[in-house]
Amino acid sequence: MIRRPQPSLSRKADAIFKEPPMADATASSASSKNRWWIVVGALLIQLCLGAIYAWGAFTVALQNKPPDVAMALDPTLLGVRDRGAYDAVQSEFKKLLEAQAKAQQGTDQAALTQARDAIADFKKTRLTESWIDATFDRAVFNRQVFGFSAQQTQWIFSAGLAAFALVMILAGRWQDKAGPRIVALVGGVILGLGYVLGGLSGTSFPLMLIFIGLVGGAGIGLGYVCPIAASVKWFPDMKGFITGLAVAGFGAGAFIFVKLAGSWAQLIYQYGVNGTFLIFGGIFAVTVVLGALLLSTPPADYRPAGWTPPQPAGGAKKSADNLTQGQTVRTPQFWMTWAAFVLSAGCGLMVIGSLKNFGEKEGGLSAAAAANAIGLLALFNGLGRVVWGTLSQKMGARVALILMVFLQAAMMFLLPTMGSTELKLAVAGCWVGFNFGGNFALFPLLTAEFFGTKNLGANYGAVFTAYGVGGILGPIMAGTIYDASKTYQTAFYIAGGACVLAGVIALVLRPPKPSEDLTANAAAA
Template sequence: MTAPAAAPVRPSPVRYLVLVGAVMIQLILGTVYGYSIFWAPLQAAVYPPILTQAEADARVAAGEAVTDFTVVADAAAARVLKDQRQGYLKYAFSICILSFALVMVVAGRVQDVLGPRIPALIGGVLMALGFFLAGVMNHRVVLLVCHAGLCALVALLLISISTLFRKRLDPHGAENGLSVSLAVAVLVTVAGVLVGEQYVGRLAEFDKVALLWGTIGFLAGAGIGFAYVCPIAALVKWFPTAKGLVSGIAVAGFGFGAYIIKDPTVGAPPFFKAHGITSFFLVHALVCLVVVSLGALLLRNPPGTPPKFATESSWQETLTRPAFYTLWLMFFSGALAGLMVISIIAEFAKEQLVAAAGGAALTSDQLAALAAKGAAAVGWLAIFNAVGRVFWGLVSDRVGRTITFVVMFLFQAGMMFMLARMNTELSLAVAASIVGFNFGGNFALFPSATADLFGAKNLGANYGWVFTSYGIAGVMGVAAGNTAKIMTGSYTAAFQLAAGLCVLSAVLAIGLAIAHRKARPA
């Protein structure tokens, strides 16, 4: 699969401003990979503190109340409850990734029709709105507003379904259809108000968890979906002979955004300690709105006719071609491996270090020190995630997409096969770096390969459909890791599954190149 020749775009200083705007946007969007640092402070903000029965008895004996605490039998039960609570909160990340991928299908089409600026602005507003609402989640009026928004979405969905069936059954019944739509809207509104008045704000922590799913989960994911594809689609048109490199540079910002937000010195953690998680969400909302909007204003398509590729395919045509489904499965495999490790790397590294150091014999201070060492792997993964995006993009422009895909997937497969054996600070840092390095390459190679196979004219919509594999991989990767851990006590089975899929994708890349070469006109 080599890049077809493209008509050169006359060099212009404007294209470098577009590149700057792209990196600005991606830096903010990349904070989604920093969600793992939210769970501990959010647990403290959403749930009551946990006490063991012995601790509760001691408080009662000292004359202190325990009504604002959750009391459990012992330390083991406390750990289980803590994991359950964080598990509920972590669904916000899965919802965000899924929303990101699914909304990109719509955003890609909007980008192809209206250009990159408008959908990027929409993305910035949605992401800012999600974090703003999460920042004021302690106010009941916010819960009611979000509940009303959910009711409006349900009403819109039901009206859309009823309209679809009405047109099929009675194409000429416009007046009846309007009455049905109004009836549905009124019914959902009345039901929503009654249910909201009865329950919203009275379900303790469930209200806040559900709000977080809808705000930093669905809304923020939708914002990322709208803004993500715009810089890539614009840059491919401005730099048609270096698609891999510029895609890599743009999405490297995504990786560095994750590193910055996690940094213990200048990132979010010191802000949490000083001001709290909800205050951080409010500040982050403002940053999202300002920086993404400024970046969006720098985006534009090249003047005149966009560069022509060997094939120009609409998204409808793309979905009928076997090459799309091959590319989709390849992206799914690469994303599953990376997202699985991203979701567990801090916990996994800590467990490996603790087991190697003696486990139960360690003191609490020793455990804390090992946890800090394990957390360093998160930073290495984020750094090399960004570096890999530029490196693999540049290599693919030099040696071709197919060779790059094969090497990258086999490299990732080898690392996933060995990952469960890593149990030192150095080996875990190297392993996390390699996984992040190869994972980052997906985001430079797949938009470029999509343009190679289906053209640049409709890249936004076409890549949006390819990117749905990322959303599904986010859910499946987290689920596979959790299932393996619960059933076997280890992540080894999940790592081996991811490794096998990466080997399969290397084979698929070769097959895709052969099929593409045969299908290309002489």
């Protein structure tokens, strides 16, 4: 009997994840409707990837000392032994917090100072080590005490951002060749795995840096570019709006996961930091895989029915088209775009990582009030992506970028004065989030306008390394300055100057020469 060769595992996988071919380049009415499933998949993926911006919800819990831990988490989670003693102390502490909140709503600075001093004195005299030992099972209690410095929390955040940006170079090239589906699917599995392992890492800073930062960031880097590249190719007729919508999920996801960790589900209160990581990891893996299965790539010459390509706006009429990554990185426009992205993104990432701590530690706001500002920042991050993407269709990505970074600079210079009340901090969060979100609509559009859409995944992957650099410089600078001076004021002023410099770069930025000039220059060289 002749045995037929069996297909290999890799061929079986290709058969499962292979994207269905399109019959022709002109979209039928059916395919025009089907392309909206790409947007659904993009939003599902980005909702989970955006959880990296929910990191601010964890920073205070990771820095809390034993007295703060005792009052911040579910006593059952902490191994309470004497519930009556705990409830009595907790009741007194809540009254002090209420007095502080009332003082913050008024204009009497002396009353506010008195309320803050009363809380500090209560922690020192009532929430003592001996009280903790008598009230809790200390071995269980210590599982929730991380005691990280502000700088350490920012190292984890920055490691995630750096891994995100660096892996996106590989992801962009891979998805340009293999399509977005398999790349996004692998990214979802790795992201979920990173958070699950982080949840099992106890209070170890090195393990959390590796699993939440590096592994989780790598998963985000694999998944992020896929829905953007697919959406831009399927929607050339509404590129700005769709790009903004596709990445809006990133900001909206941060809002959702901040709220799940805090006021909506109180996951950190009930399950602690590690338990919340485990829950998030499961959600990430399932949701990103489902979204990835909805992604596909249109034919190379695809055009929606009845659509004729318009002239690009905003000074991009003479841009070079469809440059390879190698050609792109040899243009001065790439490096100017990259530098502007470092400065603008670094500013926003610094605030995301420090705003909650700023509100609580410098402004004296409650944990809930500071968390609300982070949630609003995340929500407006998503809104800003849609609005700035839509505006770019009218004024061009470069002009929109100029306006955005100068608006952000204004808030950076005001931010040191915005932490004293819940309303001010909320306004600051909305403003910073709205403009920060614009980066992720405008820079991919600028990349497409300047260097073409054919190799957008690879080219934007190269541009996006700027995000990783900004993610290291901004948050770590803020954490270092705060640890040394106990204030973020200097860091905010530096960020304002960085935004001004980004605006100057954008003002002088112009598109590359057309492809024939690039070819001639290469031959002459």
